[in-house]
Amino acid sequence: MTDATAEGPRPARAHHGSLLVKDARTKARNAAETRFRLYGAIAVGIAVVALVGLLSSILYNGASAFRQTFITLNVYLDPDVLDKNGNRNVEEISKVSTFGYAPLIEAAFETAFENPEIGIEGVTASDAEDLISKEAAAQLRRYVLANPGEIGQTVEFEFLANGRIDGYYKGRVTMQSAERDSNVSPEQLQLADQLKAAGLLSTHFNWDFLTLADASENRPEAAGLGVAIIGSLYMMLVVLVLSLPIGVATSIYLEEFAPKNWFTDIIEVNIANLAAVPSIVFGILGLAIFINFAGLPQSAPIVGGLVLTLMTLPTIIIATRASLKAVPPSIRDAALGVGASKMQSVFHHVLPLAMPGILTGTIIGLAQALGETAPLLLIGMVAFVRDFPAAPPEGLFDPAAALPVQVYNWTQRADPAFTERASGAIIVLLVFLLFMNAVAILLRRRFERRW
Amino acid sequence: MNDQRLIQRDATMSETKISARGVNVYYGDTHAIKDVDVDIRDRMVTAFIGPSGCGKSTFLRCINRMNDTIESCRVEGKITIDDEDIYDRKVDPVQLRAKVGMVFQKPNPFPKSIYDNVAYGPRIHGLARNKAELDEIVESALKRAAIWKEVKDRLSAPGTGLSGGQQQRLCIARAVATAPEVLLMDEPCSALDPIATAQVEELIDELRQNFSVVIVTHSMQQAARVSQRTAFFHLGHLVEFGETGEIFTNPKDKRTESYITGRIG
Ligand SMILES: Nc1ncnc2c1ncn2[C@@H]1O[C@H](COP(=O)(O)OP(=O)(O)OP(=O)(O)O)[C@@H](O)[C@H]1O
Ligand SMILES: [Mg+2]
Numbered sequence: 001m002t003d004a005t006a007e008g009p010r011p012a013r014a015h016h017g018s019l020l021v022k023d024a025r026t027k028a029r030n031a032a033e034t035r036f037r038l039y040g041a042i043a044v045g046i047a048v049v050a051l052v053g054l055l056s057s058i059l060y061n062g063a064s065a066f067r068q069t070f071i072t073l074n075v076y077l078d079p080d081v082l083d084k085n086g087n088r089n090v091e092e093i094s095k096v097s098t099f100g101y102a103p104l105i106e107a108a109f110e111t112a113f114e115n116p117e118i119g120i121e122g123v124t125a126s127d128a129e130d131l132i133s134k135e136a137a138a139q140l141r142r143y144v145l146a147n148p149g150e151i152g153q154t155v156e157f158e159f160l161a162n163g164r165i166d167g168y169y170k171g172r173v174t175m176q177s178a179e180r181d182s183n184v185s186p187e188q189l190q191l192a193d194q195l196k197a198a199g200l201l202s203t204h205f206n207w208d209f210l211t212l213a214d215a216s217e218n219r220p221e222a223a224g225l226g227v228a229i230i231g232s233l234y235m236m237l238v239v240l241v242l243s244l245p246i247g248v249a250t251s252i253y254l255e256e257f258a259p260k261n262w263f264t265d266i267i268e269v270n271i272a273n274l275a276a277v278p279s280i281v282f283g284i285l286g287l288a289i290f291i292n293f294a295g296l297p298q299s300a301p302i303v304g305g306l307v308l309t310l311m312t313l314p315t316i317i318i319a320t321r322a323s324l325k326a327v328p329p330s331i332r333d334a335a336l337g338v339g340a341s342k343m344q345s346v347f348h349h350v351l352p353l354a355m356p357g358i359l360t361g362t363i364i365g366l367a368q369a370l371g372e373t374a375p376l377l378l379i380g381m382v383a384f385v386r387d388f389p390a391a392p393p394e395g396l397f398d399p400a401a402a403l404p405v406q407v408y409n410w411t412q413r414a415d416p417a418f419t420e421r422a423s424g425a426i427i428v429l430l431v432f433l434l435f436m437n438a439v440a441i442l443l444r445r446r447f448e449r450r451w
Numbered sequence: 452m453n454d455q456r457l458i459q460r461d462a463t464m465s466e467t468k469i470s471a472r473g474v475n476v477y478y479g480d481t482h483a484i485k486d487v488d489v490d491i492r493d494r495m496v497t498a499f500i501g502p503s504g505c506g507k508s509t510f511l512r513c514i515n516r517m518n519d520t521i522e523s524c525r526v527e528g529k530i531t532i533d534d535e536d537i538y539d540r541k542v543d544p545v546q547l548r549a550k551v552g553m554v555f556q557k558p559n560p561f562p563k564s565i566y567d568n569v570a571y572g573p574r575i576h577g578l579a580r581n582k583a584e585l586d587e588i589v590e591s592a593l594k595r596a597a598i599w600k601e602v603k604d605r606l607s608a609p610g611t612g613l614s615g616g617q618q619q620r621l622c623i624a625r626a627v628a629t630a631p632e633v634l635l636m637d638e639p640c641s642a643l644d645p646i647a648t649a650q651v652e653e654l655i656d657e658l659r660q661n662f663s664v665v666i667v668t669h670s671m672q673q674a675a676r677v678s679q680r681t682a683f684f685h686l687g688h689l690v691e692f693g694e695t696g697e698i699f700t701n702p703k704d705k706r707t708e709s710y711i712t713g714r715i716g
């Protein structure tokens with residue numbers, strides 16, 4: 001107004017310079033922002049490099065565990081050895097132990113040596129037998145017991161090659177190292193090369209790694225993850241079945257229904273604390289309660305599952321409560337306003353909206369449990385288990401291994417072939433985790449599409 | 452309804468639906484409603500006006516016991532609907548809220564389809580015996596809320612995808628669909644344009660045939676247009692309550708006068 005002076009002093013009119021020229025403050029702010037973005041990009045870069053480094057090292061070490069060297073031999077199932085009475089009675093045949101089968105393999109090498117291309121001076125058929133896994137005799141015996149009618153015939157078998165021979169084709173064993181190795185000689189390696197040239201030795205994908213049970217120290221080539229995978233799956237089943245309903249019900253009660261008083265406050269603080277308790281403590285608890293007190297068997301998936309449930313519950317409860325809290329209160333008001341009961345408002349409106357968060361929390365909890373090792377060591381899941389557990393529910397009480405414990409187990413063994421298998425087991429574990437995360441994302445999409 | 456009641460109503464024009472005596476509301480230590488007595492008549496629109504923070508919403512929420520959901524809130528005094536004390540131990544607030552519908556200040560449709568938004572109340576109260584009946588309830592509720600034309604082709608689209616004003620009318624439809632006897636509306640038009648506002652006001656006027664309506668509004672014009680009786684709240688007190696015409700043309704209290712002439716608020 002023009003008569004401003006008459007009304008007394010007025011604040012000076014702010015003077016903004018040209019918009020085409022950046023002033024000092026704007027420049028400083030822009031610089032700060034650029035710096036911040038740079039820090040962020042650097043942090044992400046470091047994370048990516050670390051991740052790629054980790055993954056590629058594991059893949060580099062472990063990918064070969066999925067390939068294995070096999071030797072093909074024609075074995076004459078000699079009736080004079082296997083079935084002296086000639087009546088094909090399985091009970092009598094089963095009296096022949098694996099030691100009885102060793103000569104058959106030796107004989108098979110004798111036959112193979114008839115090929116002029118095969119044969120190294122100084123390597124007898126008995127030496128050649130060492131090229132094959134000690135598992136071979138057992139494999140042969142299993143076959144004969146399953147097919148007694150084929151005794152007397154010549155059958156083609158694909159045997160696992162010994163870990164050293166396998167290592168030779170994976171670069172772990174060389175002619176030089178073989179000279180110093182009491183388990184394998186350079187001549188045996190040469191023989192292996194000849195077998196390969198003759199098409200009797202090949203390296204290909206090995207399903208047995210995923211399906212066989214663990215094997216002893218001196219036959220790494222036969223060690224598989226079967227029991228560990230089943231054990232882990234059983235435990236995840238127990239964890240899911242117990243922790244999801246208990247966790248979600250607890251969260252809903254605490255978040256929506258429980259009165260807010262000192263008692264619920266204490267519970268809340270304790271849940272938060274439980275989430276931070278080192279997992280080995282849960283192992284001690286499991287040992288004391290489930291095994292010593294309740295008398296459940298050691299190294300059984302049920303005990304592992306129970307212990308992991310205790311560990312996972314806080315994670316699920318915290319995630320579920322957070323996602324319940326995130327549902328706007330106006331939705332609850334709206335439901336109550338049209339005359340829905342508290343429970344209807346929670347189950348019809350709040351829970352569906354919280355579902356993506358709940359599922360994500362649950363799967364993160366499960367993934368954590370899947371990779372957990374320490375508590376399982378305490379409840380005896382380190383045991384060397386050769387037998388597959390039965391189908392659930394009985395199987396939950398049979399001894400089993402677990403994937404992460406199997407990794408730990410294999411890294412403890414002397415033979416370098418187990419290092420490769422440990423990395424392979426880590427890959428399997430990672431694939432499981434990736435799969436679970438993919439499921440989490442998928443479920444989230446599904447539920448979010450319903451707004 | 453029997454004849455006797457009809458005759459009685461003719462005599463008094465309209466009987467008391469809701470009656471409040473000595474109502475005090477506290478949020479923790481905050482005394483939000485101070486000793487309010489009010490009689491809200493059936494088949495009439497009662498407007499609550501007053502400056503922001505004076506307790507209009509709080510008092511409104513007492514009538515359907517929505518304040519029960521607020522931990523710190525304490526209600527004292529007596530509120531009756533049809534001569535029944537709604538704060539009686541035997542009263543289930545859930546049943547009460549089916550009888551006393553509410554439209555909130557901020558539109559809050561469920562994140563479900565438009566159809567499900569409206570059908571939810573009738574479903575949980577078992578108002579429809581089959582799909583056809585439910586369809587009919589939904590359609591008539593949407594029509595009464597003056598939103599049918601806009602949404603009839605996309606009933607399965609999410610209710611949250613509507614504009615603010617459409618959402619509010621959807622919420623009105625949702626409240627109407629449960630066939631309440633009393634409808635509480637907390638600034639239902641604050642998010643609406645003048646045309647939608649006019650439609651909602653028309654709706655309120657029509658609802659008066661069957662319900663008693665209580666509406667909180669910041670617009671004097673709206674209070675004057677839609678209500679028969681007006682209550683003026685100030686700092687938690689009910690300052691003045693009477694015929695809308697009286698309040699606006701001849702206020703008895705100085706505070707009412709200054710508020711409606713725009714000097715406090
Ligand atoms: N949940 C709550 N907790 C604590 N105090 C509250 C709560 N809700 C309202 N109040 C207080 O109660 C008083 C009345 O609030 P109310 O919401 O009833 O006002 P109002 O008249 O509806 O105002 P407006 O016109 O702005 O909506 C205010 O002082 C407010 O701060
Ligand atoms: Mg309000």
